[in-house]
Amino acid sequence: MAYWLYKSEPSAWSWEQQKAAGAKGTEWTGVRNYLARNNMRAMKIGDKGFFYHSNEGLEIVGIVEVCALSHPDSSAKGDPKWDCVDIRAVMDVPKPVTLKEIKANSKFEKMALVTSMRLSVQPVMDEEYLEICRLGGIDKPPRSSD
DNA sequence: GCCAACGTTGGC
DNA sequence: GCCAACGTTGGC
Numbered sequence: 001m002a003y004w005l006y007k008s009e010p011s012a013w014s015w016e017q018q019k020a021a022g023a024k025g026t027e028w029t030g031v032r033n034y035l036a037r038n039n040m041r042a043m044k045i046g047d048k049g050f051f052y053h054s055n056e057g058l059e060i061v062g063i064v065e066v067c068a069l070s071h072p073d074s075s076a077k078g079d080p081k082w083d084c085v086d087i088r089a090v091m092d093v094p095k096p097v098t099l100k101e102i103k104a105n106s107k108f109e110k111m112a113l114v115t116s117m118r119l120s121v122q123p124v125m126d127e128e129y130l131e132i133c134r135l136g137g138i139d140k141p142p143r144s145s146d
Numbered sequence: 147g148c149c150a151a152c153g154t155t156g157g158c
Numbered sequence: 159g160c161c162a163a164c165g166t167t168g169g170c
Contacts (some may be wrong), residue, residue, distance in 0.1 A: 009168085033153075055168060097170080118152060118167050 001144045003124040004039065004049030005113060006064065006087065016052050016059045018089045025067040025088030028121070029075040032082060036121035040071045040085045046145040048090065050124065050132065052113070059096040064089055065143060088100060091135035107131055 006028060008014070017047035018026065031037055043066045051062040068086030102108045108131070112122035124132075133141035 007168090035153095058169075116152095117169075120167085 002042070002044070002047050003126065003129040003144060004043065004047060004121050005052055005060075005124050006049055007052045007054045007120045009055045010057055012056070015089070015092075018051060018062065018064065018087075021088065021094075021112075023067075023088055025064075025086045026133075027068075027074060027082045027086050028116065029073050031073070031084060031121055033120060036119055037081075038085055039121045039123060041083055043070065043085050044145060045069060048142050049087070050127070050129075051089070056099070057096075059098040060093055060136065061092050061096045062089055062093055063114045063133075063140070065144075072124065082087045085111070090126075090142055092139070093138065095134075095137040097132050097136045101135065102132075 008018075025120050028040065031040065045065045045066055049062045049064050049066075052060050052068070064087040066085050067088045070083040070085045072078075072080065073082040102111065103114055108114055108128060109146075111124070111128050112119055112138040116122060130141055
């Protein structure tokens with residue numbers, strides 16, 4: 001069971017656009033960082049994750065899930081170094097959880113969002129996932145492949 | 147818009 | 159293989 005967090009600048013690709021992409025989902029292209037890529041390679045179908053708005057908003061706005069395993073990133077022009085998964089929107093976070101709240105909460109002091117500020121695709125611990133869902137007003141958090 | 151953090155590149 | 163220079167990310 002694993003959870004993840006995906007960062008996106010809303011001016012480049014927003015949660016609204018992700019939702020509009022529907023159940024088919026979209027390729028999470030453009031990641032050019034080895035750690036982030038390795039995280040995507042480790043993902044399984046149905047793994048849940050947060051959709052985070054960087055630069056503007058600075059908050060977790062939605063929950064997504066992996067709907068295709070990692071495959072060559074079509075935006076990488078055949079460069080075999082870069083892979084990505086497909087993700088699709090699962091649900092809104094009714095009360096978006098802000099970076100400020102996360103930083104102010106000692107439960108999240110080890111969270112990658114705090115410790116590895118610049119990593120664009122990062123792992124989320126089970127406890128962190130559940131706590132953020134609670135803060136976000138989600139009664140029954142969708143779980144990764146049970 | 148600034149700048150700190152940090153990943154990547156390239157000269158040696 | 160080291161490390162300085164450079165580029166990018168992303169919070170503020």
